[in-house]
Amino acid sequence: MRLKIKAMEFGYGSVTILKDVSMELAESEVLGVVGPNGAGKSTLIRCIDRIISPQKGSILVDGGEIKKMSSTDRAKKIGYVPQGVAQVFPTTVFDTVLMGRRPHFGWWSRKEDNEKVLDMLELLHLEQFAMRGINELSGGQQQKVFIARALTQEADILLLDEPVSALDIRHQLEVLNVVRKVVKERGISVMISIHDLNLASRFSDRLLMMHNGTIFATGSSSSVFTPENIKQVYGVEANVSRHGGRNYIAPDKPVEE
Amino acid sequence: MTASSETISKPEIAKTERAQISAHYTKSNKRKIYFILFLVILMFIFAGVAATLGSYQISFTEVYSILFHCLFHSVETYEEYAVWELRLPRILLAILAGMGLGVAGTMMQGILRNPLAEPYTMGIASGAGFGAALVIILGIGTDVIGGYSRYALIASSFIFALVPACVVLAMVLYRKPTPGTLVLAGISMLYIFSALTMLIQVPANPDAVKVAQFWAVGSLERASWQDIFPISIVLACCLPLLMWKTWDINILNAGDEIAESIGINVKRTRIFVMMVSAVLTAGVVCFVGAISFVGLVSPHICRMAIGADNRFLLPASAIFGAVLLLLADTIARTVAAPLVIPIGIVTAIMGTPLFLYLILKKKGEYW
Numbered sequence: 001m002r003l004k005i006k007a008m009e010f011g012y013g014s015v016t017i018l019k020d021v022s023m024e025l026a027e028s029e030v031l032g033v034v035g036p037n038g039a040g041k042s043t044l045i046r047c048i049d050r051i052i053s054p055q056k057g058s059i060l061v062d063g064g065e066i067k068k069m070s071s072t073d074r075a076k077k078i079g080y081v082p083q084g085v086a087q088v089f090p091t092t093v094f095d096t097v098l099m100g101r102r103p104h105f106g107w108w109s110r111k112e113d114n115e116k117v118l119d120m121l122e123l124l125h126l127e128q129f130a131m132r133g134i135n136e137l138s139g140g141q142q143q144k145v146f147i148a149r150a151l152t153q154e155a156d157i158l159l160l161d162e163p164v165s166a167l168d169i170r171h172q173l174e175v176l177n178v179v180r181k182v183v184k185e186r187g188i189s190v191m192i193s194i195h196d197l198n199l200a201s202r203f204s205d206r207l208l209m210m211h212n213g214t215i216f217a218t219g220s221s222s223s224v225f226t227p228e229n230i231k232q233v234y235g236v237e238a239n240v241s242r243h244g245g246r247n248y249i250a251p252d253k254p255v256e257e
Numbered sequence: 258m259t260a261s262s263e264t265i266s267k268p269e270i271a272k273t274e275r276a277q278i279s280a281h282y283t284k285s286n287k288r289k290i291y292f293i294l295f296l297v298i299l300m301f302i303f304a305g306v307a308a309t310l311g312s313y314q315i316s317f318t319e320v321y322s323i324l325f326h327c328l329f330h331s332v333e334t335y336e337e338y339a340v341w342e343l344r345l346p347r348i349l350l351a352i353l354a355g356m357g358l359g360v361a362g363t364m365m366q367g368i369l370r371n372p373l374a375e376p377y378t379m380g381i382a383s384g385a386g387f388g389a390a391l392v393i394i395l396g397i398g399t400d401v402i403g404g405y406s407r408y409a410l411i412a413s414s415f416i417f418a419l420v421p422a423c424v425v426l427a428m429v430l431y432r433k434p435t436p437g438t439l440v441l442a443g444i445s446m447l448y449i450f451s452a453l454t455m456l457i458q459v460p461a462n463p464d465a466v467k468v469a470q471f472w473a474v475g476s477l478e479r480a481s482w483q484d485i486f487p488i489s490i491v492l493a494c495c496l497p498l499l500m501w502k503t504w505d506i507n508i509l510n511a512g513d514e515i516a517e518s519i520g521i522n523v524k525r526t527r528i529f530v531m532m533v534s535a536v537l538t539a540g541v542v543c544f545v546g547a548i549s550f551v552g553l554v555s556p557h558i559c560r561m562a563i564g565a566d567n568r569f570l571l572p573a574s575a576i577f578g579a580v581l582l583l584l585a586d587t588i589a590r591t592v593a594a595p596l597v598i599p600i601g602i603v604t605a606i607m608g609t610p611l612f613l614y615l616i617l618k619k620k621g622e623y624w
Contacts, residue, residue, distance in 0.1 A: 046514070049518050050517075051518065070520075071517075071522060073520075080514070085515065087512070088372070089372075089560065090565065106504075107503075108504075114282070122274075127274050130282070131282065131285060
């Protein structure tokens with residue numbers, strides 16, 4: 001197991017956001033995290049990367065307790081792409097991706113750091129944008145740049161918080177294909193929160209459904225995406241169809257209260 | 258990457274593409290260094306010109322021979338006195354103050370990710386103005402009526418300049434403010450200290466009020482070798498510390514959560530850079546007064562020229578600030594000679610149209 005969380009709890013003051021969360025992430029696995037707004041998807045991801053600190057429970061990465069690691073060591077284990085960040089002062093794509101090398105060099109990049117950046121630009125087909133400002137790119141291209149930056153950290157775990165919510169269908173597919181590609185080629189593990197249930201079903205190896213700060217269900221799309229689960233978690237009547245061994249959802253109407 | 262592609266030539270294409278990107282990257286970094294060198298040359302030219310100008314006509318070559326002579330001998334003639342004791346300290350003070358303000362502005366904009374952040378909007382300048390007004394109006398440190406001690410003034414403005422920074426520091430330590438909140442806190446410090454300065458001026462002697470107001474605008478009138486020494490020490494301490502943090506500040510620009518996840522302690526970095534920049538600003542402002550605009554304009558203009566990489570932007574806007582102050586001071590003492598206009602007025606009047614022109618003309622978004 002790359003990542004193992006046991007009985008984690010997080011809250012602000014008296015408000016509990018995450019309750020008794022236990023989960024695992026295996027090697028070369030894409031774990032899709034789904035759930036309605038406010039279910040705790042982002043909070044879970046931010047707890048794992050220590051952006052916020054859970055009050056209880058343990059988070060183990062490769063068997064080591066994450067809170068005991070230095071921030072540089074943690075950055076070498078986990079890469080994170082938060083949702084919807086806008087940079088105030090634009091930098092070039094090359095310099096943006098180079099930021100991910102921070103855990104590996106001090107003040108000035110070495111030749112090998114630049115080479116790693118070039119590798120990533122190639123892998124994500126961003127070569128032609130290398131010297132452009134990231135503000136000149138489309139949302140989908142920017143998202144790829146941010147993923148490239150997280151990947152140059154050379155972490156084994158990649159956390160993506162809603163990477164495709166703001167993108168059109170073509171860019172959604174492009175970005176998620178890129179994620180699948182790096183999982184295949186580099187053997188990393190990805191945890192990805194995603195609103196579109198059908199994309200989640202199609203691109204994840206395993207699903208994790210959250211509801212009110214707890215893990216409601218976990219497993220394959222055929223076991224998680226059932227009409228009953230959708231009804232209970234989202235309050236929506238939905239038709240479920242099967243295609244290529246996965247369950248897809250066609251929402252019908254909100255459940256009458 | 259594995260070469261499982263359809264055609265044999267694909268890895269070849271990739272190879273040349275890599276080389277092209279690398280070459281392009283190196284070239285763009287070199288261009289940034291050339292820009293900095295260009296500013297350095299400009300600075301020396303402006304310094305040379307500034308040394309020839311004044312009520313006493315001295316030529317360019319004479320200036321340099323006097324400088325060389327005075328390095329090894331004591332001052333003898335009146336020309337030597339004018340160049341070595343009057344003009345040179347003033348030129349050096351303009352350079353050092355411009356550097357300090359340019360750097361402080363760059364760093365504050367960087368850590369707060371805000372194009373408005375600078376020593377003035379963060380309240381540091383008005384804190385210093387209050388500290389100075391306090392000494393001038395209460396006549397602290399001297400028995401002469403209407404007089405004041407210059408040392409007391411420097412100390413007081415230095416200390417009060419640090420107050421707004423300490424407020425920001427306290428906020429970062431005990432709350433979790435966003436960069437925007439910190440800028441608002443800075444601006445409210447600006448209002449408080451401006452109001453307090455006005456308040457103590459209400460019952461005061463009009464002459465003292467005038468002195469305090471002139472001080473607040475900023476001036477290089479009293480430049481002397483005694484000022485150059487401490488200000489150089491402040492710069493020599495602060496600049497390397499800030500330069501060392503420039504790469505982390507680049508990453509902070511990407512957002513707090515990203516910086517945190519890349520392994521930067523955002524809180525500690527922000528406090529460190531904020532405090533060093535505050536000491537730097539205070540160290541400059543307590544000698545020359547609250548010269549406005551340099552801290553705001555230098556980073557923006559340099560960013561337009563060479564981009565937002567702070568490793569290049571910091572030295573560039575340091576030297577740009579120096580050039581700007583040299584130019585402004587030269588104008589300040591020649592345009593209405595023998596009347597000398599306070600330099601802060603010149604920087605604002607001269608800088609505003611230039612700045613507006615540049616931000617309206619710029620292509621693409623810079624902030």
